[in-house]
Amino acid sequence: MELGGRDMPVGHNIGLLHVYKERRTGRVLHQPHSNPTESSNIMSTATATATTPAPAPHEGRYLLRGVSTSNPNPDDGGLFATGGNPSQPVTTAPNTPRFADRQTWEIVKNKDADTYKIVYAGETPHPKEGFTFATPDSDVPITLGPAKDFTFELWPDTKDVWVIRPANLPSSGFDICVGLNDDKSQLVVERILFTAPGLFTKEVRPAWELHRA
Numbered sequence: 001m002e003l004g005g006r007d008m009p010v011g012h013n014i015g016l017l018h019v020y021k022e023r024r025t026g027r028v029l030h031q032p033h034s035n036p037t038e039s040s041n042i043m044s045t046a047t048a049t050a051t052t053p054a055p056a057p058h059e060g061r062y063l064l065r066g067v068s069t070s071n072p073n074p075d076d077g078g079l080f081a082t083g084g085n086p087s088q089p090v091t092t093a094p095n096t097p098r099f100a101d102r103q104t105w106e107i108v109k110n111k112d113a114d115t116y117k118i119v120y121a122g123e124t125p126h127p128k129e130g131f132t133f134a135t136p137d138s139d140v141p142i143t144l145g146p147a148k149d150f151t152f153e154l155w156p157d158t159k160d161v162w163v164i165r166p167a168n169l170p171s172s173g174f175d176i177c178v179g180l181n182d183d184k185s186q187l188v189v190e191r192i193l194f195t196a197p198g199l200f201t202k203e204v205r206p207a208w209e210l211h212r213a
Contacts, residue, residue: 055154056114057162061106061121061213066092066180066187069205072161079184081105081208083120086129089141089186104213105130110149115167117147121213133189136169136176142187150178160210179206 064081067074079092083102093099101123108117119130130147133140149167164178166189179190190206 054114056109057107057116057152057154057210059107059109061104063095063103063211063213064105064118065095065209065211066184067161067207067209069155069161069163069207072155072158072207072209078209079180081187083122083124083144086144089143090131091186092180092184107152107210113149113167115149115151118150118164119147120144131178131187133166136166136189136191138189138191139181140189141181142178142189155205155207161207162210163205163207175205177206178208 065078066081067078077094080095080099080103082091082093082099083105084091093103095103104121104123106119106121108119110116117130119128129144131142131150132145132148133142151165151167153163153165155161155163166176166178169176172191173194174191175194177190177192178187180186181188192203192205
């Protein structure tokens with residue numbers, strides 16, 4: 001799936017990024033007639049917000065339906081992550097009897113970090129493997145293999161739509177997510193350029209709707 005702004009150089013939004021950083025840190029900028037009590041309350045609220053744990057998925061077995069943050073709750077149907085043979089790409093298919101036994105995935109939290117493994121739990125027999133990828137480059141397939149670590153971000157104003165990202169990658173100026181290829185036939189790595197407006201408007205991201213299996 002082609003999203004605008006991928007693999008472009010970064011450097012023209014420094015001013016807006018600085019403003020965004022100021023807002024995120026809760027810093028109260030100087031005002032000539034500011035009320036000290038009011039400023040203290042603002043700082044207390046910002047501190048409380050900063051220490052609130054981010055929402056996290058519950059461990060367990062799920063179906064993963066591919067959606068988009070621009071349409072996080074489409075009508076019934078759609079395409080679901082579907083397992084196959086080891087070392088082969090994770091594909092998509094409708095949730096029908098023909099494919100249902102290969103569409104169950106177990107989300108397992110790592111003990112010492114807010115990261116997760118997505119492990120194949122379908123009925124088609126083969127060794128327990130999960131989401132992995134060769135490199136975090138654009139359009140690299142998500143395959144079945146020794147499961148790598150991922151993070152889950154709950155999309156605002158939804159209950160079960162998550163942006164899934166590979167964990168523990170170096171900073172690159174790109175938002176690296178699990179998405180779909182152009183014809184939506186298989187799961188791939190997507191690299192989306194961070195833009196200053198996107199930091200405020202939550203520009204479109206590939207996402208996954210979790211259904212309890």
